[in-house]
Amino acid sequence: MNRSSSNREQMRTLNRKDAIALFLIRYAVFVFFFFVYMAIAIYKPVFLSPANLADIMLTSSLVSFASFGLSIVFAVGGVDLSFPNIAGYGAMLSTYLMIEVGYPVWVGIVAGISVGLLIGTFNGLMVTRLYINSFIATLGTLFILRGFLYWLTGGQSMQILPQGFEYLGRGTLFNIRMPVYFMAGIFILCYLFMEKTRWGRQITLVGGNIEATRLSGVNIKMITLLSFMICGLLSPLSGMLQAASASAAAVDIGDRFMVPAFAAAMMGTVIFQGKNVILGTLFGIIFVESLNNAAFILGVSPEIRRVVPGIVLLATIAFNYYAKRALSEMRVHAY
């Protein structure tokens, strides 16, 4: 405490300058996308029109459930490749029950979620009880599910959906489509779960160091299983909402959002260096979907637009890497 105060002052200002640089470098991704969007908006002002923004929010919301689920599996240190097919099962089963059997809408939805939960549990058990690497285990599930799904449905799609169900995807409230509210709701739930509850905390810590958390008394098997179950539970919701908003359920419904959901969850994981993954994933979803939308506005062909999520993902990872490099060049070894 005998340090001269002028010295401390000097150091403080130095640090403040550092802090700004640090912030800019760390969040270069945001800065980069901000400029990209500005450029697009100047070239095509319609990009920022309320109707278009609403559209971005809608497409984002359809992807969001699967993406949040996936990011929770990433947080525990695993991966779930089968989520698009879980989504397909959920959507097909629920619409089948509603249309062919005539059950009420809520039964269809509960059934859709349940089958997802079941598959998620199966994935989780393979990883925690049979010690199969989650990449391989869920790839296996993916193949099995896919085969079964075609066999069960004959590759058919369901076209006419019950009104009540369609309302969930196409209805509006205060001029905003219903799925956007659902996204807001599930974001808050997942956020609170990951940041404010014991299980959420433990999921992140298991992902950080499995041995240290085991020695701290965390039930690592239960926690790992839980995160696969959550992913299984959330994925069908994406499938069902997609079906409801498109008024059709097809076998390959999950394939449509596989890549964007994956990219968004990956981005969410790296964007804040593995912290706050749910918020990161929300940003990821919006980045991916708005760029996709921009590509649409710019008249890029649909085939090429499929490349967009990949670009967003690579850009994020590249920026993250360069941020690290830049920081170490600044010799700030903190990040």
Place this chain on the structure above:
Amino acid sequence: MGTARNGDEDVVIKASLISKYFPGVIALDNVDFEVRKGETHALVGENGAGKSTLMKILYREYSEDAGSLYIDGKNAKGMGIRQVRNLGLSLIHQDLNLVPVFTVAHNVCMGLEPVNKLGFIDWKELKQKAAPYLKEISSDIDLDAKVEELSNSQQQLVTVARALVAHPRFLILDEPTARLDQKSTEALFDFLDRCKEKGITIIYISHRLEEIYRLCDRITVLRDGEKVLTAPVQELAQTELVKHMVGRELKQQIPKGEASIGEVVFSVRNLNPMAKAKDISFDLHSGEILGIVGSIGAGKSEVARAIFGADRKQSGVIRMQGEELKIRDPRDAIDAGIALVPEERRKQGLVTTESIRKNMTLPSLGKNFCAGGFWIKQRKEKEAVAKSIKDFRLATPSPEQEARLLSGGTQQKVVIGKWLLSDSKIYIFDEPTKGIDVGGKHDIYKMIVDLAKNGAGVIFISNELDEVLALCDRTLIMFNGRLVKEVINKDTTKNELLFYVMGGKDNGSKSG
């Protein structure tokens, strides 16, 4: 300005007015540091004082934010690690940065692997190349063994061997003895003596002051990022040195009042861990601090881990207050009220990418910091962590600092702190004071004594006989996986402990 000038011709490392900032931390503040040719220079200071940071600056792993640096008369400012290594500077890091799945030989020659004509690593030559360096420091490490199969002590020796590959003229050792057992420490000291004879300049960091008096010529003390003084070791009495380090008077005595030892609360019968140790039986009383000593490889950690359920055990009965415990994994042990402060802080103790706060409350999150076992009580959590940070005098800008950014000793304090928040009945400490500064050790002894005073049973495993002697009530000695002797501490001496630790046998007359 700057170059090694007249008068101090023999100054080979000259760092002037070095400052280094991390976000929120002044790690070094205008530090002057000079090392003379051929001397052994000690660098001491509390945890987080900036010792490792200064050494990493010399080694050009970090570059300073201000100041100048001359090594061997050359301006080192623009240099990288490779160039200073070429100047003959080698650094043995505080953290073992070995590749666990690679062989010893490969780790020793890391980055300098000889290749054959096809560009593949030439394993035979690699081994030949590594052998002489390893022999300098140890004769009983197998070059073909994987590093992960070695004991902590042996791993540390491998890092020494690796530093030798660069044929250093300047050798920096950052807390090399924290992981070493008695025998390896002696081996290291012999080796350092040989280095001195060869005229190698040594910078030596340690929290064990007796080592510094044994080895070093001059000493530099850092406190809170500032240089306090540089002086010849012999001119500085130990008490004075401690005062310079911690900036306050420190009682050298372990604050151990009259212990009130109660009933047997915890007993272990015929415990057979999967490896190393055999047939372990002992009792622990409430309010008692029970030491376990033995050289590395004696099986102390294995016993602790088997009790705690960290490893499976072959057989054995563990009772708490007479009731048999079924412990299959650490969760069972913790539920029963047992805590284990593990041996390796970075692998077993911490999630290094997470904050101090999240690490500290992990074991007791459900029990103490959640409403209904589910919702985290943020306020309570923050208060508890803030208090621990104060009690332990943690060198950190905030409770949200990631554990990997803390100094080594500070990390160790976090690991201890996390278990002290767990309100357990039995505490097992496995080498808890490794890497902790003088003042911090004192604080931790006091906390352990307080635990015992409040009725907990404490098992204290350590390689430092002095601290076991002073802190514990009773001590068990292990040799080659067996409990060979039990002594009451007030009736014993360090020599007696040492005798049994080294494998000495009773001849019937000694025990009472």
